[in-house]
Amino acid sequence: MNSWDELLSPYKQAVEELKVKLKGIREQYQKSSRHTPIEFVTGRVKPVSSILNKAARKKISFDCLEQDMQDLAGVRIVTQFVEDIETVVDLIKKRTDFEILEERDYILEQKPSGYRSYHLIICYPVQTIHGEKKIQVELQVRTLSMNFWATIEHSLRYKYSGEIPEEISSRLMRASEAAFKLDEEMSIIRDEVREAQRLLMAKHQQQNIQ
Numbered sequence: 001m002n003s004w005d006e007l008l009s010p011y012k013q014a015v016e017e018l019k020v021k022l023k024g025i026r027e028q029y030q031k032s033s034r035h036t037p038i039e040f041v042t043g044r045v046k047p048v049s050s051i052l053n054k055a056a057r058k059k060i061s062f063d064c065l066e067q068d069m070q071d072l073a074g075v076r077i078v079t080q081f082v083e084d085i086e087t088v089v090d091l092i093k094k095r096t097d098f099e100i101l102e103e104r105d106y107i108l109e110q111k112p113s114g115y116r117s118y119h120l121i122i123c124y125p126v127q128t129i130h131g132e133k134k135i136q137v138e139l140q141v142r143t144l145s146m147n148f149w150a151t152i153e154h155s156l157r158y159k160y161s162g163e164i165p166e167e168i169s170s171r172l173m174r175a176s177e178a179a180f181k182l183d184e185e186m187s188i189i190r191d192e193v194r195e196a197q198r199l200l201m202a203k204h205q206q207q208n209i210q
Helices: 002-031 050-060 060-067 082-094 144-157 164-210
Strands: 040-045 075-080 099-107 118-128 131-144
Touching: 002 040, 002 075, 002 118, 002 131, 050 164, 060 131, 075 082, 082 118, 082 131, 082 164, 131 144, 144 164
Parallel strands: 075 131
Antiparallel strands: 040 075, 099 118, 118 131
16 A cells, blocks of 8 residues: 555646646636636546556556556547537647657547547656656647546446446437537537627717717
8 A cells, every 4th residue: 555655646636736737827828818718627547446457458568657658647628519629628738848759639639438538648748856757648638528528438447347238228329419419519509609709899979979
């Protein structure tokens, strides 16, 4: 237990620090009265049982966990609209307090299961009593509907021990497509509302001039 606590402690620290920073971005948008691209932020350190299961499945030794397992620490950023994902990713890329190691776009190229999300693997420096320690953290950026689908799929995968029946897998795929179409439709509605507001404002300004 002491070994696990010692190993995972910096990862817990990284998750908490990143959550504070990302929530800070959300608050800045809210105070500026602009649309915030971040709906909410969550984070977690992988449970020991999950680490052991994945290590056995991937044949990763304890000594190689930090190097070969990129999702020991994970932070999830959930957005309202698909377009917000690009905004969030751009904000992340502009930061100088960590380094981006890898990007995986599962939105343009969804997984065979129907899973959609944008992943970034970052190298985050944590300050410890032993000095700076750079660790890998997985950032996931997805919409509310993508997150809902992924949550249900994950619970079903756990229930069926990773082997979801083919019929349910097919239905999940159809649900994934429906969720993505919902995202697209909501984006169109938002754009139409914004355009109507812009035209109305322009009309009022014109009337005031006259």
